[in-house]
Every structure is written in C-alpha cells, then in structure tokens.
Amino acid sequence: MGNLMDVCERAITGPVMSEKEFDMKVFIPRLNEVVKTYGIRYDRENPVPSDDRAADHLFDAAVEFMTKVGVYCLDTNRVMQFSREEVLTAVKEAPKVCYAGEGKEAGIFGMRKPDDPKNPWLHVGSGIVSSSEEYATNIVEGYASIPEVNSVNIPGLATLRGLPVAAGSPIEFYATIRGLRIGLEGLRRAGRPGLPIMNHHPTPAVAVTAIAASAPQFGCRPTDGWLCGAMAEMKINFDTLNRVAYLLAWGANVGAESGPMLGGLCGGPAGFTVLCTAYLLMGQLVQKGDYHLNFPFHFRHICSSTRDVIWGVSMAIQATSRNIQVPTIWAPYCGAGPNTKMYFYETAAILLAWTTSGAPSIMSPHPAKAVKVDGITPMEAKFAVEMGIAAAKLNRAKANDLVVRLLEKYESQVGTPPEGSRYQECFDVTTGKPKEEYVRLYHEVKDELSGMGIPL
C-alpha cells in the first residue's frame, strides 16, 4: 500500500471531471451496478442478520465498488483510482490494533468478530458541539468516572467569551485550545489523566487550526486520536490530507472518519450498506487510518436508530469485522434526548445489533441528534457501557429478536422524538450526579430490558 505522497500523486494525475459528473456518472450508476451484481437486498424483518456468507459477499461488493469508483479530490477535480490488487493489499496491511492512551490508561483497541463474547472497546462522549463551556468539564469528568470506559470524545465549543466560534478565525483557534484544556481537566478530575481522547479536535473546521492547536504544549498526546474526515460521498480535500500529513509526520493516531447517509447519494439500504463497508477501505487507502470512525445516519431523521440504518450498519460491521482488521468506532445518533425512555430503547437496539455483529467498539449514541446544547449527560454514557457489555454476552440471532421488539417500542416516534432534558435539568451541577427522577427512569428501563432477556 502506497504512502500519502502516492495518494497526493493520484490526486493530481487521476482522471479529471466535475463533482457533478462524479456523482451522477460514476458514483450512482456504479453503486447501482454493484448492488445488482451482488444481489444485495434489504431484509426488513431481520435488522440483525446472521448470515456470514452474505457478509463476505457484501465485503466483495465493497471491494469491487472501491475499484470501480475511487475517491474524488475536491481540490483538483480528479479521481484517485485504485486497482483491485491495491485494495486487497490495503486490506491485508490494515492496522489490526490501535494503541491509545497514556500510563495506566494505555490500552489496545483491537478487533472483534460477529457473536464474539469479548467485550468491545468502550468509547463514550459526544463528538460535536454539545456542551456549553459552563458544564463541559463536569460532563467529561462524568464520562471518565465510569470505570469501564476505555476512551472518550470531548465536546467542542460554540462560543468563546460570548463570541461565535467562526470557522477559520483566530477565535476558532483559541476555542480549540480552551476545549482541549476543558477535556484534560475533566479527565484529571476523574483521576484518569491518561485516558485517550479520540476526537481531536471537535471545535475547528479547518486544518490550520487543528494542526496549530495540536502542538504538544497545549496538551495533545500522539496516543490520542485525530479525526480526518471524508466528504459525502467518497470525496476528500486537501484540508483533510494536510491533517493526515501532519499526524503521520508526528506519529500520532489518525482516525479515518466518514459519515454515510442512508437516502443520500447511495440511495436506499442496499447501497448504504455497501458504502458503509467501502468507507473502511477508503480510510486505509487514502486517510491511512490507525482506526476508523464511521457515523452512519438516516438522511431524513438524522439518526442511526431507524430499522434500515440498523440493518445496513449491522451488515457492514459483519462484513468488515470478518474481512478487514481496522479498529472501528461506529458512532450512532439517537433521535430522543436524555431523560427519555425512547433514548434508552434506541441505544439498546443499536448497541445490541452492532455489538453482536462484531463491532470492535461501542460508542454512547449522541442524544437528540446532537443538536441540543447541553443535551447530553454522563448517564447516557453509563447506560451505553452497560449495554455494550451485556450485548457481548448475546449472539446475533438473539439480538435480532430483541431489536425487533425494541423497534416496536419506539419506531413510530422516530419522526417526532422527544427532545429530553438538558444536563442542568437532569443533573445536579454542583455534585455532578444525576437527579432522582433520571435515576428512577434509568432503573425502570433497565428492569424492563432485563425482563426482556438482556443480561444487564
């Protein structure tokens, strides 16, 4: 597999075409061809399939899709193409594990297989702006205080001293450093300063800010993780490649990031599952990821808890965990917010499906589509960790039965989910502990889920 210079060379020598041509004449028709050739079909009745052959078949489809489509460079208007041999070499040379964290908190983020009884890597937190400066430290401290947690995401900041954090401005740089200090302080307060932060940097939109704020004097460590995002769909720009170049030169963990959207350019569930799988190949070929963060979501409902997204991602996890060794965080979004039954049901369904499918990690789902400031608390993280551990004790067939029953509880509300509470409404901001009402709801739902056969 070539290095980043090889990627850059393809970005300036590949076939030239407009972005629209790439979407309409390459991406859409070739994805449709692959879906048809491989006979990939959505199975509505079984959101958690258990067919290993179908999973391997999906992986083959994704390899073919990758060789037929390539990756579009937005800065040069050229397509980086990869041969089948190159794709398969990338598969063979995939990292297998990611070393993350410092000192006592250093860990090895490794792989799992479908129906694997091994606990997943337990990753919690919200990746985008979700907390005000006032509560962010409390929230990170709460995440890190969950003993089983292996790594965290820290919040980004929307304002600094009341000024909006505008992309590419010096305010963005100052806010990035401030956000990082808040995250590190939260970890220190929990007594776990070495815990890896896997989403550097959540605040900045541009590489220059992210790179500048990564200077070691601000507290970043190469054993944390940096997200280097692809653009929808199968596109990249020099801004992302600049981040990758910097991190590779430093020796820091590169997180190849992508966000496949069901209903977008990939169309329905069949195209979506191929795309989810192919992004892990792109992450190795282009972003050179030490780990991958894929955040799949539904274009209309902006969440990952719909039946078709759960199915598509379950398939993709099975395909990738059986065929390529890339430690991957599958980052979900829930429609409902904290302190609602629906959030717990959505989380249970997602984590049962994806953990039994062989996801290397779980991540606590972003509540309320991640658009509500302070609409996230450590309680959701605690529940997700417990659910991830419980799910690892089950297999896909059992999870399928449970997910179908859970969908019955919330599916009709996916279009109009309850927003839920903000941190300061359901937590005591002084003690950093959940209020009685939220604790009661948590126990009520846990009892209900235990009664369904989930070993919580």
Add this chain to the structure above:
Amino acid sequence: MEKQEILKSLMATIVEGDQEKARENSKQALLKQIDPLVAVEEGLSKGMAIVGKRFEQGDAFLPELLMAADAFKAAMEILKPVIALQKREVATAGKVLVGTVKGDIHHIGKDIVVTILETRGFSVVDMGVDVPSLTFIEEAEKAKTDVIALSAVMSTTMPAQKEVIDILREKKLRDKYLVIVGGGPVTQKWADHIGADGYGQTAVDAVGLVFKLMSKKR
C-alpha cells in the same frame, strides 16, 4: 403518438430520470405542435411532482430525485429556446437563492433542497458551497430572488448564517428577502436568535416553509 400520449411519456421520462428520452420526447412534442408551455406543465412538471412526492414519502431517495431533475433540465434544453422565441415564460412559484455558507463545503443537504424546490415549481439559483456572506446578497439583488436559503452543516459555520442576516440589516435590505436557515446543527432556537424568517429541519421541511412564507408574503 397522440398529444396525450406524448405528454404522458414526457412525464414518464422524468420519473425514470432518462435524459436521452426526455430530449427525444421534447422534440416529438414540438414536432406535433404541442405548446411547449403545456409540455412543461402537463408533462415534465407532473413527472417532477410524482418523484418529489415519492421522495417526501420515503419511497424514493436522492439519486432518483437528482436523475429526474437532470432529465427535466435535458428536456428544457429543447423546449426553453422555443418558449423564449415566443417571448413567454414558464410560470414559477417564486425565486429562491440557495447556498452553503462561507467555510462550509457540505453540499448534499443543499442539493436536496434545490432539487425539491425545482420539483415544486420554484426557480432556483444554486450558489454552491463555501459562499461568502456578501456574495449571497449581491447575487440575490442581481437575480431578484424572493428567498435566501442558507445551509450550514458545522457549528463553526453557523455564525455565517447570522452574518448574512446582519449584512442585510446593515444594507437596509432585510425586509426585501425572506431568509431561511437549515443544516445538521441548526435549530429553531438559533433561527430565532439570528432573526431568520424560518428554519427547516429537513429538506422537505425547508420546501414546505418556503411555500408557507411565500403565501404569507403574497
């Protein structure tokens, strides 16, 4: 083919998203002396409405929508010059300027809004992505649009939505335009805070909002 059949096949080519057939059937329509405006309204627009409806109901996805829009544009390449020669115009529901704000290169949500607006009979000026705030206003003035629709998909680019509205105020042009905002992290609260006329959580919501605001304006 009879007139009704030609109109039906025009409609079908849009639903199928077939650009070649859309061109051929448009030529047929002109050969059979079908009024080009009737071909648009009774053929092409009906096809777009069907695809738009399917999309809104979740029975079709973005590829079908984009392919239908491309077929519509292919047909219009044939029909539009004839309409122009007759010094007539295709009736529109209004004119909307759409773009992703400065610093933000996400286009899919914006593209969906553009395409649904077109399927619903609006004339759309698509400004693309990473559009400087002042450029939105200059282009809206040039194109004489009714609505400015601003997409921001990152929390750090949302301030640019506010910037456009602030500049409109400074230039004393705020009342001239309806301004709507949308994008992943955008909320109704943010729209209210910056003084936008409306907020659409999804592309379909955004289009419904434009209809609602336009009818109030009239």
